[in-house]
Amino acid sequence: MKSIKRCQGIISLFLVFFVAGMIALVIKIQREASFYMMHSENYELGMVYDRNGDVLFDGSGNEEYEDNYFIDVGNLIGDDKGQMTNTLVAQNLEKLNNYSFSAGLVREGGKAAIYTTLDHEANRAVYNAFGNQDGCAVAYNYKTGEILVCTSLPSLDVTKGYENISDFRSGTLISKTLYGTVPGSTQKVSTVIAALEIMGADTLFSKSFSCSGTYVNKSGDNIDCHNSYGHGTQNIQQAVENSCNPFFAQLIEDDDLPLSQVKKVYEKLGYAVNDDEEEYFDIDGIKCQKASTTLNDPYEFKTQWGCIGQGDTLVSPIQLMMWQSAIANESGEMTMPHLIDHTTDVYGKIKDNAKTQFSDRLFSSDTAETVKQILLTNGENHYTNLITGYKLGVKSGTAQVNEGNTENSLLVGFVDDPDLPVAFCILIEDKNNTSLKTENIAQIMLDALSQN
Amino acid sequence: MSGNKCSYIFSAIFVLLAHAGMLLNVFLNGNYSDLSDVIVLAGAVIGLDLVYFIIMPFFKQSTFTIDFLLLLVLNMSVIFQSCFGGVHLSLKHYITCITALIACRAGYLLCRNHKWLQMQKKYFYIGIGVLMLVIVTLTGSRSMWIYLGPITLQPSEFIKPLFVLACATSITEQQKKHKILCFHVVYENFALMGITAAICLLQWWCRDLGSLPTFIGIYACGFLLRICYPKAKFSKKKLIGAGIILLAVAVICMKFAPAYVQERLHADIWNDINGNGYQQAQALIGIANGGWFGKGPGYGFLHNVFAHENDIVFATISEEWGLLYALMMVLAILIIVMLPLINPPRSYFHSTMAAGVCAAFTVQMALNIFGSCNMIPFTGVTIPFISSGGSSLMTSGFMTGMLVASQSPVFKPPKPHKKLSSFNLRRQKA
Numbered sequence: 001m002k003s004i005k006r007c008q009g010i011i012s013l014f015l016v017f018f019v020a021g022m023i024a025l026v027i028k029i030q031r032e033a034s035f036y037m038m039h040s041e042n043y044e045l046g047m048v049y050d051r052n053g054d055v056l057f058d059g060s061g062n063e064e065y066e067d068n069y070f071i072d073v074g075n076l077i078g079d080d081k082g083q084m085t086n087t088l089v090a091q092n093l094e095k096l097n098n099y100s101f102s103a104g105l106v107r108e109g110g111k112a113a114i115y116t117t118l119d120h121e122a123n124r125a126v127y128n129a130f131g132n133q134d135g136c137a138v139a140y141n142y143k144t145g146e147i148l149v150c151t152s153l154p155s156l157d158v159t160k161g162y163e164n165i166s167d168f169r170s171g172t173l174i175s176k177t178l179y180g181t182v183p184g185s186t187q188k189v190s191t192v193i194a195a196l197e198i199m200g201a202d203t204l205f206s207k208s209f210s211c212s213g214t215y216v217n218k219s220g221d222n223i224d225c226h227n228s229y230g231h232g233t234q235n236i237q238q239a240v241e242n243s244c245n246p247f248f249a250q251l252i253e254d255d256d257l258p259l260s261q262v263k264k265v266y267e268k269l270g271y272a273v274n275d276d277e278e279e280y281f282d283i284d285g286i287k288c289q290k291a292s293t294t295l296n297d298p299y300e301f302k303t304q305w306g307c308i309g310q311g312d313t314l315v316s317p318i319q320l321m322m323w324q325s326a327i328a329n330e331s332g333e334m335t336m337p338h339l340i341d342h343t344t345d346v347y348g349k350i351k352d353n354a355k356t357q358f359s360d361r362l363f364s365s366d367t368a369e370t371v372k373q374i375l376l377t378n379g380e381n382h383y384t385n386l387i388t389g390y391k392l393g394v395k396s397g398t399a400q401v402n403e404g405n406t407e408n409s410l411l412v413g414f415v416d417d418p419d420l421p422v423a424f425c426i427l428i429e430d431k432n433n434t435s436l437k438t439e440n441i442a443q444i445m446l447d448a449l450s451q452n
Numbered sequence: 453m454s455g456n457k458c459s460y461i462f463s464a465i466f467v468l469l470a471h472a473g474m475l476l477n478v479f480l481n482g483n484y485s486d487l488s489d490v491i492v493l494a495g496a497v498i499g500l501d502l503v504y505f506i507i508m509p510f511f512k513q514s515t516f517t518i519d520f521l522l523l524l525v526l527n528m529s530v531i532f533q534s535c536f537g538g539v540h541l542s543l544k545h546y547i548t549c550i551t552a553l554i555a556c557r558a559g560y561l562l563c564r565n566h567k568w569l570q571m572q573k574k575y576f577y578i579g580i581g582v583l584m585l586v587i588v589t590l591t592g593s594r595s596m597w598i599y600l601g602p603i604t605l606q607p608s609e610f611i612k613p614l615f616v617l618a619c620a621t622s623i624t625e626q627q628k629k630h631k632i633l634c635f636h637v638v639y640e641n642f643a644l645m646g647i648t649a650a651i652c653l654l655q656w657w658c659r660d661l662g663s664l665p666t667f668i669g670i671y672a673c674g675f676l677l678r679i680c681y682p683k684a685k686f687s688k689k690k691l692i693g694a695g696i697i698l699l700a701v702a703v704i705c706m707k708f709a710p711a712y713v714q715e716r717l718h719a720d721i722w723n724d725i726n727g728n729g730y731q732q733a734q735a736l737i738g739i740a741n742g743g744w745f746g747k748g749p750g751y752g753f754l755h756n757v758f759a760h761e762n763d764i765v766f767a768t769i770s771e772e773w774g775l776l777y778a779l780m781m782v783l784a785i786l787i788i789v790m791l792p793l794i795n796p797p798r799s800y801f802h803s804t805m806a807a808g809v810c811a812a813f814t815v816q817m818a819l820n821i822f823g824s825c826n827m828i829p830f831t832g833v834t835i836p837f838i839s840s841g842g843s844s845l846m847t848s849g850f851m852t853g854m855l856v857a858s859q860s861p862v863f864k865p866p867k868p869h870k871k872l873s874s875f876n877l878r879r880q881k882a
Binding site: 101 | 733740789790796797799800810
């Protein structure tokens, strides 16, 4: 009898494995069915809304909208046509599909939707403020991580299709906020953070370097300042406010700032240092390019030029904005941005509620406090009349692109106000070709956000 | 009829009702243009049910549970297969199901007397050898089929029941240990190991590696029971040793598997949706499309996909009938496999045989269902009773007969050989 029981034991073993596999299969199908359906030709997309319930994308295609109604979010929200892959819709088709394993595909009346954190009205105001100028702007709540404004020009109205795709201007199909751009002097914020982390505030503030308009570095190369007459002898606060290149070149050469340690701080900030491979981080499925720079030798022009924010250095406007959150919060931790507030399934049931998340500590809270004060002083001294009504911490930048033939204008910063905790980054391309200033965009953006 | 008449009638009614319910679903929700198609299908299914109910009592069995379940599952598969892409009786599948029922009877009659089977042991080995020879000479190195006009045969399928019987009949040999150097060995174990190795090589040669796990499952099952015989407990050392060897073999096989196997092992079906991942991706889309309750018999799209009726049949059924129905179908087969647990076989030989059959059925189901749903590499083996294919259905039928035999065995000693008995008589007189 024991022998027979042993046989039964073996049969049971096979059955247990098989039944466990079947349970795993049913769970897998339940969880992934929507994903499978998105690979078929049968799907029915729902809507994407802004934070106030305004439509940003209509998957049904049944409603009529004003001309260019979606143009300010065209290359961020995107569509399902496959022309733009790094967009909210393209990366979240599964969440938008009016399908569930129980209900099947619901052609009419499905309530699958994505509710974003964007403020369409403010976004449109910022888009319109650019006029014919190319560039981008992004702003988010540095306490919660909600992206409020994210627009990039040129853009497109996805309802018009892609028949004239060959006529689209370069950059129409991508949101420039997601991709690396030369940061100009906004990069100096990172260099100040590195200096504070390595040598401390007292040592850094005790250092002063002179600027005569051009600095010949230890390798014999010229580091030019935007002020050809020079800034004279300055400390770090003055250098930041003057955005003085020779000061920062001398700071990089300083013995108290070993490049190996600068490299470590940069890597902690999220830079890919001396790495040719492009790296990305994720915002609700959308890929955002990570910062990158070259740091080889503290006396070398390329390294100094990188730390000043020109040359090889590339940072996406979103990442520039995220660093501002770590400063504004005085924590040294970035508030991770998100675009999706919540989603609803085919029955309208709320799911995937967004939670505020923070990065690891990038730098100490002491450093954050000091940098915050430097930027606030800069804002108070130079931007009070340019952007009125807000207590701002800011840093501007001019980035040389196209081998120095074109200059882009950047402005990064934050509002130091618990009622309007907004960090932002604004980029205007080819700034010499327009009278539009980053501060004009900032004013319109902050006004629109404070009113909503 | 030695079973309880009342339970027999109720079981028959249950089977009839189950099929009638399915046919009603076909009538109400099915994709057909002519009602006669449904009537023909209903007539064929119910007719086969009734004929089988009449014939079965002529066999002396202590229980008919497996027979009822077999009929239930086979006619379910007739209905499923007849609805793929539109309702129309699949005559070929219907005939092969009848053949499977006959094979089941044959399996029962041949395997119920283990003493007689024990005497026929050499024929199992010869049978396996002949079938292997047939494969080597008639199928070719890249194929596993023999084409006989409209009929195609897969000889490797027929090796399965013979292999189970070879494993089961080797149990009694475990007491005849021979000492070679310092090892106590059983010669037959070497023979079985040799046959397993030969089968593995043959499957490799035929590029039919999908069936390998089934044979290995049967062998592992028999091996576990042999190494523990006659003691009634497992030796941990032996079990751990066997496990390690099996794991090592699996790792080596994975490492040195041919390129086409490696492709399947590491395939990302969604990135290769129109290439190697096509069948699995379509199968999963089909299951998602069907949901719990299906699109309706004949309303799926998977019937356009290659091997929808065998390799990805679970998904095809799920799409048209719903995942719930497909799971019920699997449950029905599982109950067949589970019966030796509820109604234990009467001897160690029969329980070993039942364990081998259960191992074969479970492994095959797992390979088909989990493979087609991208949980394990896709092998393209069949689900017993459900997938189309004559060789597979006949073999499954025969092996079910072996299970029936384990439930209703005969313990009569075999009749002595005529010549041998007269010789013994003369010796006694002398």
